[in-house]
Amino acid sequence: MQRHPARDALQGVLPARNLGDAERMASGTAGVATLLWAVRRGGVSGGLAALAGTAMLARAASGYCPVTEATSAKPAERRIAQKQGWRSAAAVVRSVTIARPPEEVYRFFRDVAKLPRFLQHVQQVTAIDETRSHWVVRTSLGHTIEWDAIITEDRPNERIGWRSVPEADIRTIGWIEFRPAPGDRGTEVRASIAYEPPAGQLGRLVAQLWGESPSRQAYDDLRRLKQVLETGEVPTPAMRRADADAAMPAAA
Template sequence: MDTKFVQNIISGIKEIDLKPSGEKNIDTGERALSLIMDSYLLYKSLKSITRHPLIGIQGAAASGLLIYRGATGVCPVYKKLDIDTTDPQAINISETITVNASREKVYAFWRELSNLPKFMQHLKEVTETSDTESHWIANTPGNLIPLSWNAEITHEETGSYLGWQSTEGSMVENAGKVEFTDTLNSIGTQLHIEINYFPPAGSVGRGIASLFNGMFEKMIRADIQNFKAYAEQADFRAYAGLSMEEY
């Protein structure tokens, strides 16, 4: 729903003296929907009140609740059930894996962010637009909601640490970091990987969050583990300068 349209609806009732009984727990889109539904319900109720007084009064009472919801952003029913639609849940993933390749080669592969979709199925494409900036496109379950964002590398220590974060104004907030350390035998590399996704608040955010809290999260966890298998394939072996005998 158009945000400007929503704000116009809400600003039109600012003079109504309704004091909320708690913190807002309804997002802007849902508030506007309550107001739109109320207008229609109130019209129908007033139109039928002379012919069907009981039904008309019940309809007017229901529209009063919708006015309260829309004007204050507080839903008493949501409050009772401890529901808050203004704060969709985030994904926070932390995994540790070990691969049989040198730390320098593994780091270099990850540092080239366009390599990530080679083993991460939840990513459709990552395009590096500068040395530190990139554009990410996600594969969502069923491709129901298009997801893309811009990101920048926020911190790096060559060979040992890589951190990135989505830029301001992105549709989805994404952040990640990878720590690279030598294994005890100094032959392989241990990777500690953290990936976070924060869906936006509001009605669009709830739709995205419904993906985040289900299959999408499982995809990301599987993708991290996929790197271990990918590191044993011919493409990565050639990249790392390793032969079959070294696996």
């Protein structure tokens, strides 16, 4: 079999194709037509059209579309949705190393009233009993939504699992694992979270466009958790500005 070193090297770098032949052909045809129109039109509108046409040609040539990627569920997400009986699922796995022992990190998580200290969009979590809690969350549009969750697994200092109750408007499941970090560096906290996006995959895309993707949220929340447990506080924008002002040399 003839080898193509350049092509083989790029296969590990370029994103995988997610468009069929018919979609690529349609995109290429539209791209050529848009470029021809841009040449005749000229000016600012023609320049913008040329950019759009070039993007469509690139889409056709590569067979990859980032919008399709954003709105398409991964195989693991499809399995989660099927198992949970959801229309679709958005899932993320994130981890962070915290310079505190697993016992301390576990105790912090187990006290649900402390969760809003690092979960940015969570306004309040109230314990109902040993396994059930009530959540109040602020959305990116300023509204609040509420639901009850139940702990499904509790292995002290190792793992906590939860899910929303069956009748909840927001359907979500997740696990938090606590593992000793190598080299006595504290605890590796691993979060695995999945939820059913409102309005299905369209809601998933809208969330990403608003910067509210579960992957980004999980990353930011775990970074805040690390700051809370290691320093006792989460720097606010005002605090960061004050630190920057204090670090500036005094004017002569």
